[in-house]
Amino acid sequence: MNSIILQIAAKYLKILFLSFAFIALIRGHNYPGGGFIGGLLAALYIVYNSLAFTSRQIKQQLRVRPEHYMGAGLICALLSFLPSLLSGAPLMKGIWLSLNTSIMGEIKLGTPLLFDIGIFLTVMGVTLLFLFTLSINK
Amino acid sequence: MNIILILYLALAFALFLIPKKISKQTALIVAFVQLVVFVYFIGQLPTISTGNTIRSSVDWMPDLGLNLEFTLDGLSLVFCLLITFIGFLVFIYANTYMKSYPGTMKFYFYLTLFSGSMLGLVLSSNLVLLFIFWELTSILSFLLISFFNEKEQARKAAFQSLFVTGFGGLCLFIAIILIGSIVDSYSVTDWVDKAQLIRNDSRYLPALILILIGVFTKSAQFPFHFWLLGAMQAPTPVSAYLHSATMVKAGVFLLARLYPIFGGTPEWTHIVPVIGALTMLTGSYLAITQIDIKLILAYTTISALGILTLLLGIDTKLSVKAALVFLFVHAFYKAALFMLAGFITKLTGTRGIDRLGGLIRSTPMGFIITMIALLSMAGMPPMLGFIGKELIYEAKFDSPWISSLLVVLGVTSNIFMVAISFLLLFKVFLGKSKTSLSKNNYLMLLFSPGILALLSLGFGLFPNLLTPFIEPALSIIRADDIQIKLKLWHGFNQVLLLSTFTVLMGIMLFIIIYRNKKIITVWQRINNRLFAINFTNAFSAGLDKFIAFSTKNTHFIQHGYNRYYIITIIIFTSLLLSFQLYITRGWEISSSFTFHPFYISGLVVIISLSALLSVFSKNGIFTVTAMAVTGYGISLIYLYYSAIDLAITQIIVETLMVVMFVLVLRGLPKFTKLSSKSTKIRDATIALCFGGIMTLLSLKAINVDLSPSISDYFVDNSALLAYGKNIVNVILVDFRALDTLGEITVLVIAALGVSTLLNIKKPKK
Numbered sequence A: 001m002n003s004i005i006l007q008i009a010a011k012y013l014k015i016l017f018l019s020f021a022f023i024a025l026i027r028g029h030n031y032p033g034g035g036f037i038g039g040l041l042a043a044l045y046i047v048y049n050s051l052a053f054t055s056r057q058i059k060q061q062l063r064v065r066p067e068h069y070m071g072a073g074l075i076c077a078l079l080s081f082l083p084s085l086l087s088g089a090p091l092m093k094g095i096w097l098s099l100n101t102s103i104m105g106e107i108k109l110g111t112p113l114l115f116d117i118g119i120f121l122t123v124m125g126v127t128l129l130f131l132f133t134l135s136i137n138k
Numbered sequence B: 001m002n003i004i005l006i007l008y009l010a011l012a013f014a015l016f017l018i019p020k021k022i023s024k025q026t027a028l029i030v031a032f033v034q035l036v037v038f039v040y041f042i043g044q045l046p047t048i049s050t051g052n053t054i055r056s057s058v059d060w061m062p063d064l065g066l067n068l069e070f071t072l073d074g075l076s077l078v079f080c081l082l083i084t085f086i087g088f089l090v091f092i093y094a095n096t097y098m099k100s101y102p103g104t105m106k107f108y109f110y111l112t113l114f115s116g117s118m119l120g121l122v123l124s125s126n127l128v129l130l131f132i133f134w135e136l137t138s139i140l141s142f143l144l145i146s147f148f149n150e151k152e153q154a155r156k157a158a159f160q161s162l163f164v165t166g167f168g169g170l171c172l173f174i175a176i177i178l179i180g181s182i183v184d185s186y187s188v189t190d191w192v193d194k195a196q197l198i199r200n201d202s203r204y205l206p207a208l209i210l211i212l213i214g215v216f217t218k219s220a221q222f223p224f225h226f227w228l229l230g231a232m233q234a235p236t237p238v239s240a241y242l243h244s245a246t247m248v249k250a251g252v253f254l255l256a257r258l259y260p261i262f263g264g265t266p267e268w269t270h271i272v273p274v275i276g277a278l279t280m281l282t283g284s285y286l287a288i289t290q291i292d293i294k295l296i297l298a299y300t301t302i303s304a305l306g307i308l309t310l311l312l313g314i315d316t317k318l319s320v321k322a323a324l325v326f327l328f329v330h331a332f333y334k335a336a337l338f339m340l341a342g343f344i345t346k347l348t349g350t351r352g353i354d355r356l357g358g359l360i361r362s363t364p365m366g367f368i369i370t371m372i373a374l375l376s377m378a379g380m381p382p383m384l385g386f387i388g389k390e391l392i393y394e395a396k397f398d399s400p401w402i403s404s405l406l407v408v409l410g411v412t413s414n415i416f417m418v419a420i421s422f423l424l425l426f427k428v429f430l431g432k433s434k435t436s437l438s439k440n441n442y443l444m445l446l447f448s449p450g451i452l453a454l455l456s457l458g459f460g461l462f463p464n465l466l467t468p469f470i471e472p473a474l475s476i477i478r479a480d481d482i483q484i485k486l487k488l489w490h491g492f493n494q495v496l497l498l499s500t501f502t503v504l505m506g507i508m509l510f511i512i513i514y515r516n517k518k519i520i521t522v523w524q525r526i527n528n529r530l531f532a533i534n535f536t537n538a539f540s541a542g543l544d545k546f547i548a549f550s551t552k553n554t555h556f557i558q559h560g561y562n563r564y565y566i567i568t569i570i571i572f573t574s575l576l577l578s579f580q581l582y583i584t585r586g587w588e589i590s591s592s593f594t595f596h597p598f599y600i601s602g603l604v605v606i607i608s609l610s611a612l613l614s615v616f617s618k619n620g621i622f623t624v625t626a627m628a629v630t631g632y633g634i635s636l637i638y639l640y641y642s643a644i645d646l647a648i649t650q651i652i653v654e655t656l657m658v659v660m661f662v663l664v665l666r667g668l669p670k671f672t673k674l675s676s677k678s679t680k681i682r683d684a685t686i687a688l689c690f691g692g693i694m695t696l697l698s699l700k701a702i703n704v705d706l707s708p709s710i711s712d713y714f715v716d717n718s719a720l721l722a723y724g725k726n727i728v729n730v731i732l733v734d735f736r737a738l739d740t741l742g743e744i745t746v747l748v749i750a751a752l753g754v755s756t757l758l759n760i761k762k763p764k765k
Helices: A004-027 A035-052 A055-062 A066-079 A082-086 A111-137 B002-017 B020-049 B074-100 B104-123 B127-145 B152-183 B188-193 B195-200 B204-218 B226-233 B236-244 B248-262 B266-287 B293-313 B317-348 B364-378 B384-398 B403-429 B443-461 B463-478 B494-515 B518-530 B535-557 B562-583 B598-616 B620-640 B644-667 B677-703 B710-722 B727-735 B737-759
Strands: A096-101 A105-110 B054-061 B066-072
Touching: A004 A035, A004 A111, A035 A055, A035 A111, A035 B644, A035 B727, A055 A111, A066 A111, A066 B737, A105 A111, A111 B644, A111 B727, A111 B737, B002 B020, B002 B066, B002 B104, B020 B054, B020 B066, B020 B074, B020 B104, B020 B463, B066 B074, B066 B104, B066 B127, B074 B104, B074 B236, B074 B248, B074 B317, B074 B443, B074 B463, B104 B127, B104 B236, B104 B248, B127 B152, B127 B204, B127 B226, B127 B236, B127 B248, B152 B188, B152 B195, B152 B204, B152 B226, B152 B535, B188 B195, B188 B248, B195 B204, B195 B248, B204 B248, B204 B266, B226 B236, B226 B293, B226 B535, B236 B248, B236 B293, B236 B317, B248 B266, B248 B293, B248 B317, B248 B463, B266 B293, B266 B403, B293 B317, B293 B384, B293 B403, B317 B364, B317 B384, B317 B443, B317 B463, B364 B384, B364 B403, B364 B443, B384 B403, B384 B443, B384 B463, B384 B494, B403 B494, B443 B463, B494 B518, B562 B677, B598 B620, B620 B644, B644 B727, B710 B727, B727 B737
Parallel strands: none
Antiparallel strands: A096 A105, B054 B066
């Protein structure tokens, strides 16, 4: 499809989609959301784009190949095990760090978040790869 | 000793870092290292000969009983000296020999690793470790034999040797585990200490037979000898190394190493000498009708290996002593002869003895060296070979079992050996020259065999120089202190008489063959008739049949029709599930159906209707839409039961599915009726059965009491331990993180697979 309306809309929806995906990822530990959902949301944005643009245009917009997202995701997930490994705790034990910031109060950062980011990237990459291979071949 | 092995490993990889300028002399660098290691081992001789052993042990996997235990004792020292010394000469030889071939760096890499793993094999005193090195030598010799891999024969031969020795290796491994389970340790010293326990165990006989299969395959004993004949496809330096000091000698080493445990039992003394004698005779008998120098030498190696096995099988002091001496004898002359064969091939471009002749004029040096080596092989005085042969005869006379038969077989075999030696010497060096010679005289290639020939001669004249090497090894094998004296002149006795007889008969045989050219061809024909089974061909035919058999089986299961795969999976799942439902029968469908609000019931109706529609629709897009309605409906039900995460995921996935289906549908033809009515009925039946069983299963699931439920733990601890209020997410990323890691890995692999499959371009016609 080559619709001006969809293309213009895509420009503005981009921020909405991606920030939504990001929020879903961040809040996932306490509220509905998480890496799987976030990754799917992010992919959904590209799917939306694929309706508005040709697949070549999308590839140019994307800059990074889906395979690299997948690889980066797996590496993130594996890296999240490193702190527990180094601290001698059982492997994959969540290690948490709490930061006291004046603006947002106490923030807790933990390895599960990194793991979730890994899931996010992998799911996004996998979905994109499916999409691209299917759309380019036809 | 760990350091030595690490040195070899590091050296092998460091070869690739050698700058281009001096890369032509790579082999000399390795040769130098081999020499240094050789000198190191010589330096250990005083310690070892006083009966000490040098041990080193590093824990590797103590729970499995696998540790890096190395022992340098008399026996391993003998082998270490041979491996490093002949390795040194082989590398010097290879430096000249391999110059004209591409890929020499790879060759030296393999060969260095091969030396290292051979050293590891003889040094390790943990049998699992020994097995690892054993397999390493098999794999490396596969790579070395197939070095000229553009030739089909070389590839075939390499596979054959890998299959045969690999098979033996597996047998050996089973045997090691069997005995390990008796003794509860894999250390050789423990085995030797508990030899009596092993011998009395019922697992002793199977273990012994399996070990012997391992040894016989490695040492090319009849009927596994054929792989060694194929192995001559390897570059000549490899053949020289393989046949003299390594690979095939690994089997002999293991026989000697395990001698204190198994030696002398009735099973041992009945199996080992018989196979050895058979191999000895086959090898030398078949050698005489060959016309390819390397093949002749390969057959004589088989014969020599037979002698070594036979001697270790005869359970006497004399025989073990003879075996050790013969080990040196054979290593010296066989390495020299292979190197000379390579030299002759380089010089004339051929290996056929019928096409050679008159080389004495062009290379008198080569003639002298060959003569010395061949005299040692024939067992003529004053060579070391003579002493070896005398000892072997003596040992055979002394044999407690079938000694007269052994003597007859031994003499016959040696008569052939004498005849072969003279035949080689005369055919290659005397007579008319038949080939044009290469311009290069390759004098450098004569260095290594020259040294070996000198050793054959020197040790023959001063045999007592050899005793310090042999005594400690003998004491390890026979476990008692033995003083030995080696002499060239034994005085007139039975053995000398027999020796003279052997030589005379051998020379007569040689003269007959040499005079009548036709006799060889006739003989060959008879042999082909008599021994109709060509082992090599039989082996490859058997392999082909096996592959055909498994292809047929595989095609039956992996037929390539997706619909039948799915049918198979569903039918089997249904059968298993109904079986499970049947054996746990006795539950009742709960009669207290709760009434849900009307909109949920309406939703269920919509879901069912759209599912039916998707089945019966005749339009692709319509089907996809109907399926999507089913999916969205289900996600609404999730939402109603407050499974928010599940609902969100379901909605997004459903959306993506629709988009992807649309993408695929664009490229597909319109729905057509391809299946007949009967297939449709069949598929519908299967689908309905499966659906019904799943329904029953979910009804049953309500009745199953899973107390205490694991979800309580997650609910209680999610916020406390994992600082998260969303239990679903906490389970995914924390409690069950390993599962999730597995899932995303599977996702990635699946995605890569799909993308690869879809991106395959159809070959242009």
